[in-house]
Amino acid sequence: MGVTLKQIAEIAGVSRGTVDRALHGRGRVNPETAKLILNIANELGYRPNRMGRALALTRKSIHIGVIVQSYGTPFMNLVIEGIQKASAELHDVGAVILTEFLESVNPQNTIAAMDRLIDKGAQALALTAVDDDNLREHINFLSEDKNIPIITFNSDILGTKRLCYVGQNSFQSGQTCAYLMSLALRGTGKVFPLTGHLTNVSHQQRFLGFSNVCEQNSGIELLPLQCCFDQDHYAYELTMHALQEYPDLSGIFVTANGQSGACQALIDAKKKSQICLIAYDLTPQNCKLLQDGHIDILIGQGALLQGYQPPILLYNYLINGTKLEQEFLYTDIVIKTKYNL
Incomplete structure (x- = not known):
């Protein structure tokens, strides 16, 4: 018998709804609570059966492109852990995450990476953005003319048709x-x-x-x-x-x-x-x-969630047409001193 959300909730000491939001990238969950839930689910061998059934119904392979800027910085290494967590879950249902790692924050490099991922078959994109008119125009072009859903994470870009932003206020x-x-x-x-x-x-x-x-x-x-x-x-x-x-x-x-x-x-x-x-x-x-x-x-600022949520959200959007409830999915502002680390 498979692991249930109720079992995970009982072990984590939270509600079933909180577990559902953390595992499927819906709504706002405390980063530390979400990390606990993800770890418990992983240890118990939880697999998102709903997504598997949806994939079987559609009989098509899903490819999601993810672009990470400032690759190699300590913070982005944590974000990548979240991406890898999402990749492992989606791999179990036949979906693929395609990644592009950029050391700089050059908008032209980001645009080129977006095009490379689409050429490789990406049907949706998640990216860390910079404030640049050319990038803004390209996001709108892909969203409106090519019907490519896009989510920004960690750093947003306003004035675009992207689905939502995942990150801190x-x-x-x-x-x-x-x-x-x-x-x-x-x-x-x-x-x-x-x-x-x-x-x-x-x-x-x-x-x-x-x-x-x-x-x-x-x-x-x-x-x-x-x-x-x-x-x-x-x-x-x-x-x-x-x-x-x-x-x-x-x-x-x-x-x-x-x-x-x-x-x-x-x-x-x-x-x-x-x-x-x-x-x-x-x-x-x-x-x-x-x-x-x-x-x-x-x-x-919830690095793990910033990497994990966008691919999951995009998968649900592509498979189920799940509409996002909010444009801004803010992670918590966590304050740490040496006494509460």
């Missing part, structure tokens, strides 16, 4: 970070903001949310935004320069990859005890920096 998470920074600095001090890519909408929105709260707090002085292109060596150089130019610096806000470089600069300058550092992503490397006291607060 970056503006709200930026606001949350600014509030936490203000508490840590007791409402006064200079803060150095460091981002990854100016064309990445998530990076943009985190900074805009952060600056929105800082504008309401006259005691917090937000220094000019600097871009490290997700590279630790650039983050190190930019942070060292900021430390030299602003000896009274009180805080550092890192919106993207580059956390290790910023931390190393604080260590080399012997400034860590004087400066609060808030950064993103619960990667093993960042968690170690948090435990060691080099990062004060880490913000998690």
Whole structure:
């Protein structure tokens, strides 16, 4: 007898509906709860029979293309784990995930990858996007003229016909970070903001949310935004320069990859005890920096779900015509310190 959703729910201590949403990418589920449910389902050998029956009825092979930018960064490695989880489930019912890994965030490379995947037979696409008019136009062309359903994850692109976005509400998470920074600095001090890519909408929105709260707090002085292109060596150089130019610096806000470089600069300058550092992503490397006291607060954004949900959603859309209830499927804003990691 196969494993049931009720059995998984009893073991996880949640409702059957929560299990259903976590396994099939529907609605909003706490990232930690979803991870627990996925692990239990995997250990018990759960297989999504409903999807298997649907595939048997259609008698056609489904191919879903997934494009991952910033390939090789610690955070994207976690996202890829989610993609692999979805791939294993879909493989069991005869569906295939085709992947393209891009090291850069160049929109032309993304467009080329989209076309390559379609040439290979992809009937739907999931991608991490950047804010670019050519990419926006191509998404709309594929969605409207070629009837290719598209989902964005991790970083969105507005003004398109994509089905939905899976990822964090970056503006709200930026606001949350600014509030936490203000508490840590007791409402006064200079803060150095460091981002990854100016064309990445998530990076943009985190900074805009952060600056929105800082504008309401006259005691917090937000220094000019600097871009490290997700590279630790650039983050190190930019942070060292900021430390030299602003000896009274009180805080550092890192919106993207580059956390290790910023931390190393604080260590080399012997400034860590004087400066609060808030950064993103619960990667093993960042968690170690948090435990060691080099990062004060880490913000998690549900990396596993960001990789897992889009292929599952697209599969359900292709097979069952399942309409998405929401345009924005936000993952939780997870706040971690070394005391609750």
